[in-house]
Amino acid sequence: MTYASNDVRPSPPRAAPRLLLRMSAACALALTAGACSGLDSLNPMNLFGGDKYKTEVVKDTPADQLYDQGLARLKSKNYDGAAKTFANLDKQYPYSQWQRKGLLMTTFAQYQNGSYDDAAGSAKRYIGLYPNAPDVDYAYYLQAMSYYNQIPDVSRDQERAAKAADLFQQILDKFPKSEYAEDARYKLQVARDQLAGKEMMVGRYYLNQRNFIAAVGRFREVLAKYQTTRHAEEALMRLTEAYLALGLPQEAQTAAAVLGHNYPDSVWYKDAYALLKTGGLEPNEDKGSWISKAFHLG
Known part of the structure; x- marks a missing residue:
């Protein structure tokens, strides 16, 4: 049960005794008894209202009624x-x-309302x-979906995509059934694809700026974390391009070989093969390369 006020009145302000003395003196000077009738109304406890300070018990709505009201809404x-x-x-x-029950249903209602945060x-x-x-x-699913529904386009920060991916992965790890x-x-695959797309966008930017080392770092991130996404094919082709520009033909040949082994019909493999041909090279896997190890080729 909740209460409208405390049972014990708060202490009056420190200036109250002087005020009461002045009011008592005024009453003593008055010749009629009625002159003091307003004393009580000027009690410092009632300066801002004429009603008596009283305790009132406010009954809580029964839990089942609150729940039913929520369901009706x-x-x-x-x-x-x-x-x-x-x-x-x-x-x-x-x-x-x-x-x-109330907390879980609150979460659901907020989600349905689009109040995702x-x-x-x-x-x-x-x-x-x-x-x-x-x-x-x-609850994990509602939290994940709240972030998932706020994933922005790939040109913007992907923090919500990362949070959604992490939560979806937790569902799979903790509750596989x-x-x-x-x-x-x-x-999870959609969110990971979005994260990979962001890495690819930044990697292509560095490639166009001829910052080949930074570009390799981004494409390597795609293969390390998002190898199962659709961006893995392009990442291998871009690695072929970046490593050739860096004067590392063996790494370029390995990237193309891994691309051809895993995605033989890919248009990206055709582009990588043609790029190597312009330099008189062919796809050739170096099994000691990090690229080969990332894909576990035999």
């Missing part, structure tokens, strides 16, 4: 109202199953409070 697509209603369960019934925060709190709850995988695992696996 969800049904009517009043997601903001639903989130606030479920949040009251969290506040009014701490350390209970109603708090757990709020949903991600609520999901994170749920995971922290209830790491072993039977539905904690759903979860009903959300299949969708998490697909969306």
Whole structure:
């Protein structure tokens, strides 16, 4: 239960005794008893209002009623109202199953409302409070999706893509049999592809600026972290190009050989092969190269 006020009145301000003495003196000078009738109303406790200070008990709404109200608002697509209603369960019934239900439903309502940052925060709190709850995988999924739905185009910062990828991977690692695992696996690939695309964009920029060492670093990152994405083919071709420009033909030949072995029908392999031919070279794998080891070629 909550209370509208405290049972104990706060102490009056320090100036109050002087004020009361002045008011008493004024009453003594008055010839009529009615002149002091206003003394009580000028009590320093009542200077800003004429009502008596009283204690009032405010009853909490029963938990099941709050939950049903939240569900009704969800049904009517009043997601903001639903989130606030479920949040009251969290506040009014701490350390209970109603708090757990309220927090998860708050997360869901915020997500449905498009309040993704709020949903991600609520999901994170749920995971922290209830790491072993039977539905904690759903909290992970809602948090991941909150970041996933905010992934920007590849030209912008990809922090949300990285957070989404990390959470989807956690779902696969911690809850491999979860009903959300299949969708998490697909969306993980999408997020990783976005991250690889960002690396490729920066790598191409360095390549155009003839900063070949920096370009190699970006393309190497793609092969190290995002080898299963569609960008791996182009990364191998760009490595062929960058290593030739750096005067490292053996690395260029290895990149082209690995590209041809893994993606024989790729247009990027045709480009890499043609590029080597202009220098009188052919694809040739050096099994000691980091490129060969990255792809585990036999």
